[in-house]
Amino acid sequence: MMYRTQLPITALPAFCKLADVTFLGAVVRELDGRGFGLVADRTLSSEDTCEVSNLLLVPHDLILSAAFIEEHAKVDHHLRELLDVAGGQTTRGDILLFLLLQITIASPGHDRSVGASNSWTEYVKMLPREVPLPTIWREEERAILAGTSLEAPLAAKLKALHREFDHFRKNTEDVSWCRKCWWEQDILVFTDYLLVDAWYRSRSLELPFSGESLAPCLDMANHSSIANSYYEETADQGLSLVLRPDIKVIAETEITISYGDAKSNAEMLFSYGFIDEVNTCQALTLNLHPLSDDPLGTAKLAAFNNPPLLKLVEVGDTIDWDCPFLYLVCLNDEDGLEFKMQLQVDGSKGPWRVFWQETDVTENLTAFKDLIADHELKDVFELRVAVILQDRIREQLERLYGSEEAVEVLDALSHLQPTRKALALGLRASEIDLLENTYSSLESQKNNLMESPAVLRYLNQMNGSPDDGQLVADSSEDEDFS
Numbered sequence: 080m081m082y083r084t085q086l087p088i089t090a091l092p093a094f095c096k097l098a099d100v101t102f103l104g105a106v107v108r109e110l111d112g113r114g115f116g117l118v119a120d121r122t123l124s125s126e127d128t129c130e131v132s133n134l135l136l137v138p139h140d141l142i143l144s145a146a147f148i149e150e151h152a153k154v155d156h157h158l159r160e161l162l163d164v165a166g167g168q169t170t171r172g173d174i175l176l177f178l179l180l181q182i183t184i185a186s187p188g189h190d191r192s193v194g195a196s197n198s199w200t201e202y203v204k205m206l207p208r209e210v211p212l213p214t215i216w217r218e219e220e221r222a223i224l225a226g227t228s229l230e231a232p233l234a235a236k237l238k239a240l241h242r243e244f245d246h247f248r249k250n251t252e253d254v255s256w257c258r259k260c261w262w263e264q265d266i267l268v269f270t271d272y273l274l275v276d277a278w279y280r281s282r283s284l285e286l287p288f289s290g291e292s293l294a295p296c297l298d299m300a301n302h303s304s305i306a307n308s309y310y311e312e313t314a315d316q317g318l319s320l321v322l323r324p325d326i327k328v329i330a331e332t333e334i335t336i337s338y339g340d341a342k343s344n345a346e347m348l349f350s351y352g353f354i355d356e357v358n359t360c361q362a363l364t365l366n367l368h369p370l371s372d373d374p375l376g377t378a379k380l381a382a383f384n385n386p387p388l389l390k391l392v393e394v395g396d397t398i399d400w401d402c403p404f405l406y407l408v409c410l411n412d413e414d415g416l417e418f419k420m421q422l423q424v425d426g427s428k429g430p431w432r433v434f435w436q437e438t439d440v441t442e443n444l445t446a447f448k449d450l451i452a453d454h455e456l457k458d459v460f461e462l463r464v465a466v467i468l469q470d471r472i473r474e475q476l477e478r479l480y481g482s483e484e485a486v487e488v489l490d491a492l493s494h495l496q497p498t499r500k501a502l503a504l505g506l507r508a509s510e511i512d513l514l515e516n517t518y519s520s521l522e523s524q525k526n527n528l529m530e531s532p533a534v535l536r537y538l539n540q541m542n543g544s545p546d547d548g549q550l551v552a553d554s555s556e557d558e559d560f561s
C-alpha cells in the first residue's frame with residue numbers, strides 16, 4: 080500500500096484556521112469503537128429560540144465536488160491530464176482520481192514537481208488509514224455473509240472495483256509521471272483504490288448545490304437514528320451543521336447526523352461498515368428473478384427495464400414489502416387474462432410492449448398493483464403474488480440455513496477479526512428474523528385470500544366444478560398459483 084504521512088487529529092484546528100472552517104460549539108474527538116466523532120464542547124440548546132444553531136461552517140470552496148475538481152484542474156495540469164486520460168465518466172470516478180492524486184502528493188517520498196498541493200492534500204493525512212467496510216474484509220470474513228442479502232452486491236462491487244482499477248492502470252500507464260509515481264515499482268496498489276473507494280462510500284453526501292461531494296470536517300460526524308443535528312447547504316454560506324430544533328445537548332454529548340432513516344442493516348454495513356443497533360426499522364432488499372418455467376420470463380425482465388428488486392421493511396409489528404416486478408411475474412395470458420406481450424419489429428420504443436385489458440401499459444409497469452386493483456380477479460393475483468413472494472423468501476432462508484455449518488467451521492478454523500465476525504453474524508441473525516417474520520405474515524395473508532369468493536370461484540373453474548362457490552381449496556393447491 081502507498082506509504083502516506085498520517086497527521087494526528089490534533090492538527091485539525093490548524094487545518095481549519097487555514098481553510099476557513101469554523102467550529103461553533105463542537106470539537107472532534109476519538110470515540111470508543113467509532114473512530115473520530117464530533118462532541119459538544121459546552122451545553123448547546125435550540126430550545127426557546129427560532130434562531131438556527133450552527134455547529135460547524137464549511138465554505139463552498141472546500142467541498143470536493145465535480146465543480147471543485149474542474150476548478151482545481153485549471154491550476155493543476157497533472158490533475159487535468161489524469162482526468163483527460165482516465166476520468167470524465169462519473170463524479171465518483173473523478174473524486175476517486177482526485178483522492179488518489181492527493182494521497183500521492185501526501186506521500187513522503189513524492190516527486191514535488193507532480194501535482195499542486197491544496198487543502199485536501201492536508202486533509203487526507205487525517206483520514207482513517209482503514210475504513211471497516213466489507214470490501215476490505217478478508218475472504219474468510221466475507222464468507223460469513225453467505226446467504227445474506229449482502230453476498231451478491233458485495234461480490235459484484237469487488238468485481239467492479241477490480242475492473243475499475245485495471246482500467247485506471249491501463250489508461251494511465253502511458254503517462255510518464257503516472258508510470259513513475261505509481262506503476263514502475265508498484266507503488267500504487269489495489270488496496271489504495273479500495274481505501275479511496277471506502278472513503279468515498281462512507282463519507283460522501285448528496286448536496287443540493289454541489290451534488291455528490293465530500294465535505295471536510297463535517298464528514299467527522301457519526302450516525303445516529305436519533306440524531307441531534309443535520310446539515311444544510313446554502314448557495315451563499317456553504318455547508319453548515321445545525322442543531323435540530325427544540326433540543327438541548329450537554330457538554331461532551333456526541334453530535335450526530337442521520338445517514339438515512341430507511342437504510343437496511345446490509346446497506347449500512349456495505350456503505351459504512353457498521354450496523355445501527357438502535358434502529359427499530361428492519362429492512363432488506365433482494366433480487367427477484369422471473370419464474371424458471373415462464374416462457375415470457377426474459378421478456379418481462381427486458382420490458383420492466385428497472386432492477387427487479389424486492390424490498391421488505393418491518394416497523395414494529397408491521398411488515399411492508401414493495402416489488403413492482405412481482406405483479407408482472409405473476410401475470411400470463413394462458414389463463415384467459417387480457418395480458419399480452421408483443422415483440423416490436425422496429426424496436427423504436429424498446430423491443431417489448433406490454434398490454435393489459437387491451438391497453439398498452441409498457442410505460443406504467445411499476446404501477447401494476449394499481450392497474451389490477453379493480454379487476455374481478457384481483458384476489459387471485461394477490462394470492463399468486465403472495466405465493467411467489469413466499470417462495471423467494473423461502474429460497475433466501477434456505478441459503479442462510481444452508482450456510483450455517485460452513486460459517487461455524489470458518490469461525491472455528493479461521494482467525495476472524497472479532498468486530499467483523501460480530502457484524503456478519505449480527506446481519507445473518509437480523510435477516511433470518513425478518514425473513515421468518517415475513518414468511519409467517521405471508522402465510523396468514525395467503526390463508527385469508529384462500530377464503531375470498533373470487534379465489535374460490537376461480538379454483539372451481541380451474542378444477543372444472545360448477546361455479547357454486549362451494550369448493551374450499553386447501554393450501555396444498557398453492558402450486559396452481561405460482
Ligand SMILES: C[S@@+](CC[C@H](N)C(=O)[O-])C[C@H]1O[C@@H](n2cnc3c(N)ncnc32)[C@H](O)[C@@H]1O
Binds near residue numbers: 115206
Ligand atoms: C462519515 S465517517 C464519520 C467519521 C469517522 N468516525 C472517522 O473516524 O473518520 C463514517 C464512518 O464513521 C463510523 N461510524 C459512523 N457512525 C457510526 C456508528 N453509529 N457506529 C459505529 N461506527 C460509526 C463508520 O466507520 C463509518 O464508516
